[in-house]
Amino acid sequence: MLTSTVCAALSAAGLGIAALTAYRKKFLAATRIAAYSLIPVGLVMTGVIDWVTSVVFKPTVWAGFGLLALSAVLFMVSRGVERRRGIGGRRERKAARATAASGAVAPAASAPSLGAGRPAAGGKAPQAAESAPKDDFSDIEAILKKHGI
Structure with missing residues (x-):
């Protein structure tokens, strides 16, 4: 009223x-x-x-809002703990850090694709034999050796 x-x-x-x-x-x-x-x-x-x-x-309505807020806080806390612990991804992150620290598995594997399509400044194309790896499967072998296969 x-x-x-x-x-x-x-x-x-x-x-x-x-x-x-x-x-x-x-x-x-x-x-x-x-x-x-x-x-x-x-x-x-x-x-x-x-x-x-x-x-x-109504106090029951405010209690309901309080429970909804508590639920939201619990969801955020559980997500924060999950991210901090790295549940489901901790080993993968450690492996990625180790790989990044040791360098690439086969650094020369992409060398042929870097300049194969462009001629050099003198007008000659670079020789593919110099930049290509000696064995086509050397990068695959390195990956398999890394994983112990």
Whole structure:
């Protein structure tokens, strides 16, 4: 009941300000002010205000919001612990660090693709025999040896 009275007073004040604005020949601004001032009365008439007040002043609703917040915090904590421990990915990260520290498995494996399609500055194409590895399967053998196969 009190909220309906407050909303009606807000609407009346807003319509009064809209009338003064229209008196000053600012009709576009007066129309916007009138539109905003009619919103509280519309909310009271549709029952939204009663629903909001019943939600705000019930302790069970606030307890529900508290439980939802607790649930969100627990989800974030569990994700943080999972990332910190590296569950499911700790070994892979250690292996990646070891590989990065030791260098590439076959550093010359991509050498033929670096300059094979472009001629050199002198007009001659680089010889593929110099940059190609002696054995085509040397990089595969290195990978297999690394994994113990």
